[in-house]
Amino acid sequence: xxxxxxxxxxxxxxxxxxxxxxxxxxxxxxxxxxxxxxxxxxxxxxxxxxxxxxxxxxxxxxxxxxxxxxxxxxxxxxxxxxxxxxxxxxxxxxxxxxxxxxxxxxxxxxxxxxxxxxxxxxxxxxxxxxxxxxxxxxxxxxxxxxxxxxxxxxxxxxxxxxxxxxxxxxxxxxxxxxxxxxxxxxxxxxxxxxxxxxxxxxxxxxxxxxxxxxxxxxxxxxxxxxxxxxxxxxxxxxxxxxxxxxxxxxxxxxxxxxxxxxxxxxxxxxxxxxxxxxxxxxxxxxxxxxxxxxxxxxxxxxxxxxxxxxxxxxxxxxxxxxxxxxxxxxxxxxxxxxxxxxxxxxxxxxxxxxxxx
Ligand SMILES: *Cc1c(COP(=O)(O)O)cnc(C)c1O
Numbered sequence: 346x347x348x349x350x351x352x353x354x355x356x357x358x359x360x361x362x363x364x365x366x367x368x369x370x371x372x373x374x375x376x377x378x379x380x381x382x383x384x385x386x387x388x389x390x391x392x393x394x395x396x397x398x399x400x401x402x403x404x405x406x407x408x409x410x411x412x413x414x415x416x417x418x419x420x421x422x423x424x425x426x427x428x429x430x431x432x433x434x435x436x437x438x439x440x441x442x443x444x445x446x447x448x449x450x451x452x453x454x455x456x457x458x459x460x461x462x463x464x465x466x467x468x469x470x471x472x473x474x475x476x477x478x479x480x481x482x483x484x485x486x487x488x489x490x491x492x493x494x495x496x497x498x499x500x501x502x503x504x505x506x507x508x509x510x511x512x513x514x515x516x517x518x519x520x521x522x523x524x525x526x527x528x529x530x531x532x533x534x535x536x537x538x539x540x541x542x543x544x545x546x547x548x549x550x551x552x553x554x555x556x557x558x559x560x561x562x563x564x565x566x567x568x569x570x571x572x573x574x575x576x577x578x579x580x581x582x583x584x585x586x587x588x589x590x591x592x593x594x595x596x597x598x599x600x601x602x603x604x605x606x607x608x609x610x611x612x613x614x615x616x617x618x619x620x621x622x623x624x625x626x627x628x629x630x631x632x633x634x635x636x637x638x639x640x641x642x643x644x645x646x647x648x649x650x651x652x653x654x655x656x657x658x659x660x661x662x663x664x665x666x667x668x669x670x671x672x673x674x675x676x677x678x679x680x681x682x683x684x685x686x687x688x689x690x691x692x693x694x695x696x697x698x699x700x701x702x
Contacts, residue, residue, distance in 0.1 A: 423688030477512030520655025530569035538599030581644030641672030
């Protein structure tokens with residue numbers, strides 16, 4: 346049942362920064378979407394209201410036990426001024442899987458997608474027109490019941506906020522230096538690694554900070570049990586091209602199921618490039634490099650789309666990949682995906698969803 350969406354217009358519009366002044370996730374649009382949940386009524390009272398601070402009881406459960414989930418996707422403006430989303434239904438399906446893991450009530454995926462489209466129509470002037478820029482969309486759910494008991498909250502709020510963002514690659518794609526993390530663990534099987542939930546990210550800061558201090562741009566996460574098998578790089582999924590074949594870690598419950606990852610697997614299959622999802626040990630990668638078979642390494646995610654890895658450091662061993670140059674395959678995947686997302690290239694897979702204005 347579609348409940349009437351309330352719209353309260355913001356009469357106090359914010360000045361917009363010039364596109365080249367945008368920093369990631371620091372400026373937000375004039376409106377936001379909110380919906381409430383209570384056990385008796387379920388999800389109710391969907392509304393688009395002026396972007397404003399949230400007032401919560403200090404005992405709200407989100408502050409104490411981290412019962413929260415989020416998503417991240419983008420809206421792109423095409424050259425002919427259309428607005429496109431990339432596989433947005435997958436984001437809301439994943440939001441529900443994250444919610445299930447965190448004992449948060451799930452949402453009607455189609456309904457929330459229609460509410461997102463309404464919010465985008467209202468704030469459409471905020472979608473940057475400059476090439477390479479887009480509007481980052483952050484849906485999230487928080488537990489709001491004031492209660493210090495260790496049990497799931499009885500009330501929640503679902504929000505969507507929007508932030509105009511710049512291109513990840515201002516100075517072109519530069520392959521990055523990666524530190525293989527052996528001390529800290531991002532996630533373990535049976536934990537929350539497959540969910541986009543706050544604690545996974547704050548728990549990763551310490552490893553990221555130490556890697557940054559040592560001059561690396563990201564860490565490569567190994568499995569939490571044996572510290573042998575590759576999971577992800579930073580908050581991206583990871584791919585290796587070895588001897589013409591593309592391999593990526595198989596989903597195991599601790600790896601986040603990226604939509605970019607899925608799309609890349611589907612593209613490679615369509616291009617008839619061999620692609621395999623399986624366990625990959627870090628030793629295997631260094632071995633393949635030694636034998637001259639490691640051709641490319643790249644991370645994938647909504648923010649950067651494809652991010653080539655130029656160097657890997659594992660304890661005292663360090664390898665250089667593809668002469669620190671962006672590989673041919675990484676480049677082709679980047680061009681194809683961004684081409685489809687921005688409407689520059691046609692979309693034979695039906696991945697894009699147009700937001701009617
Ligand atoms: C969001 C995320 C990804 C990438 O997912 P996309 O859907 O491709 O953006 C990968 N790993 C982690 C840990 C993430 O949070």
